[in-house]
Amino acid sequence: AQSVTQLDSHVSVSEGTPVLLRCNYSSSYSPSLFWYVQHPNKGLQLLLKYTSAATLVKGINGFEAEFKKSETSFHLTKPSAHMSDAAEYFCVDRNYGQNFVFGPGTRLSVLP
Amino acid sequence: KAGVTQTPRYLIKTRGQQVTLSCSPISGHRSVSWYQQTPGQGLQFLFEYFSETQRNKGNFPGRFSGRQFSNSRSEMNVSTLELGDSALYLCASSLESGKTEAFFGQGTRLTVV
Helix, strand or coil: EEEEEEEEECCCCCCCEEEEEEEEEECCCCEHHHHHEECCCCCCCECCCCECCCEECCCCCCHHEEEEEHHHHHEECCCCCCHCCCCEEEEECCCCCCEECCCEEEEEEEEE | CCCEECCCCEECCCCCEEEEEEEEEECCCCEEEEEEEECCCEEEEEEEEECEEEEECCCCCEEEEECCCCCCCCCEEEECHHHHHCCCEEEEEEEEEEEEEEECCCCCCECCC
């Protein structure tokens, strides 16, 4: 069964410094990967998606992610963190005809 | 274009009661899926409906059921509520049941007392 691992349950960065949130997937097929963000008491908002067109995917709010098949990774990055980026981030895999498989989430804290 | 609408936003129910949650997907979307989110278990898949048919089902007891109407709106029902059913229930809407992204509603916060 497919699974998604997010290596850090909590990441803390200072405002203006880079963000790296790590994600590894286990699919043996070509995955369909997404990053979602959830602010407190809110639903999930799509940040970006990988659908095999390009390995480097740009999303909203300055986030981007790189798909590396050799490492089965899809890490999320942002060059400069903003206070408003503080939230929970979920890496998600979806196989055709299947439901979304969520990683456990990484809580991002941004310090002033 | 209106987003995914879930009603109600908040619910407080007593153990043993039943509850119905509603989800209106984005116009034109035919796939609706439901998720339960709790601090301990994270996001867990409940079920997915596509064109009024249940496509997939997660590992939840039969007390959890759902349906989808011809206009793609979906309802989720939980009978004989237990304290452990307290959670944020999220609905997601997709164009199709495939590799496309899903758009989530803001959720219904259910508290069972």
